Amino acid sequence: MGRPRAFDETEVIRAAVSLFACxxxxxxxxxxxxxxxxxHRNSLYKVFGSKRGLYLAALRWHLEHQVRPxxxxxxxxxxxxxxxxxxxxxxxxxxxxxxxxxxxxxxAPVDPEVxxxxxxxxxxxxxxxxxxxxxxxxxxxxxxxxxxxxxSAAILGxxxxxxxxxxxxxxxxxxxxxxxxxxx
Amino acid sequence: MGRPRAFDETEVIRAAVSLFACxxxxxxxxxxxxxxxxxHRNSLYKVFGSKRGLYLAALRWHLEHQVRPxxxxxxxxxxxxxxxxxxxxxxxxxxxxxxxxxxxxxxAPVDPEVxxxxxxxxxxxxxxxxxxxxxxxxxxxxxxxxxxxxxSAAILGxxxxxxxxxxxxxxxxxxxxxxxxxxx
DNA sequence: CTTATTTAGGAACGCTCGTTCTTGACTGAT
DNA sequence: ATCAGTCAAGAACGAGCGTTCCTAAATAAG
Numbered sequence: 001m002g003r004p005r006a007f008d009e010t011e012v013i014r015a016a017v018s019l020f021a022c023x024x025x026x027x028x029x030x031x032x033x034x035x036x037x038x039x040h041r042n043s044l045y046k047v048f049g050s051k052r053g054l055y056l057a058a059l060r061w062h063l064e065h066q067v068r069p070x071x072x073x074x075x076x077x078x079x080x081x082x083x084x085x086x087x088x089x090x091x092x093x094x095x096x097x098x099x100x101x102x103x104x105x106x107x108a109p110v111d112p113e114v115x116x117x118x119x120x121x122x123x124x125x126x127x128x129x130x131x132x133x134x135x136x137x138x139x140x141x142x143x144x145x146x147x148x149x150x151x152s153a154a155i156l157g158x159x160x161x162x163x164x165x166x167x168x169x170x171x172x173x174x175x176x177x178x179x180x181x182x183x184x
Numbered sequence: 185m186g187r188p189r190a191f192d193e194t195e196v197i198r199a200a201v202s203l204f205a206c207x208x209x210x211x212x213x214x215x216x217x218x219x220x221x222x223x224h225r226n227s228l229y230k231v232f233g234s235k236r237g238l239y240l241a242a243l244r245w246h247l248e249h250q251v252r253p254x255x256x257x258x259x260x261x262x263x264x265x266x267x268x269x270x271x272x273x274x275x276x277x278x279x280x281x282x283x284x285x286x287x288x289x290x291x292a293p294v295d296p297e298v299x300x301x302x303x304x305x306x307x308x309x310x311x312x313x314x315x316x317x318x319x320x321x322x323x324x325x326x327x328x329x330x331x332x333x334x335x336s337a338a339i340l341g342x343x344x345x346x347x348x349x350x351x352x353x354x355x356x357x358x359x360x361x362x363x364x365x366x367x368x
Numbered sequence: 369c370t371t372a373t374t375t376a377g378g379a380a381c382g383c384t385c386g387t388t389c390t391t392g393a394c395t396g397a398t
Numbered sequence: 399a400t401c402a403g404t405c406a407a408g409a410a411c412g413a414g415c416g417t418t419c420c421t422a423a424a425t426a427a428g
Contacts, residue, residue: 024290026210030386040406041387051386104348105289106208119349149352150342150359157341158334164288165303168333175334178363189375214416224376225417235416 007039009047016058017066021098024106025055056113062099063121070096071128080132081180088172092158101160125152151179191223193231200242201250205282208290209239240297246283247305254280255312264316265364272356276342285344309336335363 015037019028030051034041048054070091077083091097100121108115126144129151158172199221203212214235218225232238254275261267275281284305292299310328313335342356 023294024208024210026208026385027290027294029384031384041408042389042406043404045387046404102289104344105286106211108348110207110211115348122345122349144352146352146355146358147362149345150338150355153341153345153355154334154338154359155341156344157337157339160288160340160344161306161333161337164292164299165306168328168330171330171334171337174330175338175363178331179359210415213414215414225378226376226419227374229417230374 012037012039013058013061016054017062017099020055020058021095021102024102059099059103059114059117063117066096067100067121071124074132075128084129084132085176087155088176091155092162092172093167097159098163101156122152189227196221196223197242197245200238201246201283204239204242205279205286208286243283243287243298243301247301250280251284251305255308258316259312268313268316269360271339272360275339276346276356277351281340281343282347285340306336
C-alpha cells in the first residue's frame with residue numbers, strides 16, 4: 001500500500017546526531033537537515049513532526065546508543081576500575097558525548113523534555129561511576145556520592161576542553177590516577 | 185556638543201553578560217537585548233556595531249572582569265593551594281563562568297574571534313593552576329601540565345553540572361582533596 | 369537664541385527561519 | 399489495470415530575525 005520510503009529512519013537519526021553534535025540547535029536550519037540527511041522536507045515532518053521532534057529523537061538515540069554503552073562498558077566490565085580508567089584515558093577524545101554536552105548547555109535550560117533526558121542520563125553516569133568505585137550503596141541510592149558526581153563532571157569538562165582546542169595528552173589519565181588512591 | 189547618552193556603557197555590557205550567560209546566542213534576540221538592557225536599538229548599533237559586536241564586548245568584559253579575577257585570587261593568594269581549593273569548594277556554585285562555558289560550547293566552533301578569546305582564557309586558567317600547584321616551570325612554559333589541564337576542565341564540568349540540575353554539595357571539595365596528596 | 373549633534377521612539381527593510389501546501393511520479397495491494 | 403497511499407520536488411506562507419532609516423525631542427557649545 002503506497003510507495004515505500006527510500007530512506008532508513010535510523011540512518012537519518014544517526015546523521016542528525018552528527019549534525020546537532022557539532023553546531024548549536026539554532027545554528028542548524030531545516031534546510032541544512034534536508035541537505036545533509038538526504039531525506040525530504042515532507043518526510044521529515046511526516047516522521048518526526050517538527051525540527052524539535054527530530055532533535056529529541058536524535059538526542060534520545062544518542063543517549064541510548066552512544067552514551068549508555070559507554071556507561072555499560074564500565075559497569076559490566078570484569079574490572080570496573082580499569083574500565084573507568086579507560087574512560088578517562090581515551091574517552092575524552094571521542095565525540096560520543098558531544099550532543100549530550102550541547103544539550104546540557106544550550107537546550108536543557110529552555111526545553112524541559114531535554115532537561116529531563118539529560119538529568120536522567122547524568123544520574124546513570126553517577127551511578128555507573130559509584131558502582132565502579134565499589135560504592136554500591138550510593139549507586140543504588142537516589143543520591144550519588146560527591147566523588148562520582150565530580151568525576152562525571154570532570155569527564156564532561158575534559159571532553160569540552162578537547163572539543164574546543166587542543167587535547168592534553170594524558171590529562172584524563174593523570175587525573176584518574178591521582179584520584180584512585182585508597183584514602184588513609 | 186549634543187545630547188549626552190542616558191545609559192552607562194559598562195552597565196549595559198554587564199546586563200548583556202547576564203543575558204548571554206543564561207540562554208544561547210541565537211536564543212537572545214535584539215528585541216530581548218533592547219528590552220532588558222534599557223538601551224535603545226539605535227544606540228546599541230551606534231556603540232557596538234552589531235549584535236555580535238555587543239556579544240564580543242560582553243564576552244571580553246566577562247573574561248577580564250569575572251573570570252580573570254577568579255584566577256588572580258588563586259595566583260596572588262599567600263596560600264595558593266588553599267585558594268585553589270576554595271575555587272573548587274565554592275567556585276562551582278557561582279555563575280561567574282557561565283558565559284565562558286556557553287562561548288566554549290556553542291560560539292567558539294563557529295566564531296574564530298570567540299575561539300581565540302576562549303583559548304587564551306583557558307591558557308591562563310591552566311597557568312594559574314600550575315602556579316598554585318607549585319609547578320612554575322609548566323606555568324611559564326607554553327604547554328600546561330596535564331594535571332592543570334584536567335583540573336580546569338573539572339572546574340568547568342562541575343559548574344556545568346551545577347548549572348544544569350542539582351548541586352552536589354562538596355563534590356568539588358572531595359575531588360580536590362583526593363587530588364592534592366603528594367605522590368609517593 | 370541658534371546650531372550642531374545625539375538621543376529616543378518606532379516604522380520599515382530584506383532575509384532566513386520553521387512549517388505547510390501543491391503537484392505529479394511511483395509502487396504495492398485489490 | 400486500477401486505485402489508494404506514499405513518495406519527491408519545490409513553491410509559498412507567515413513569523414521573526416538582525417539591521418537600517420526616518421522623525422522629533424533634548425542638550426552642550428557658539
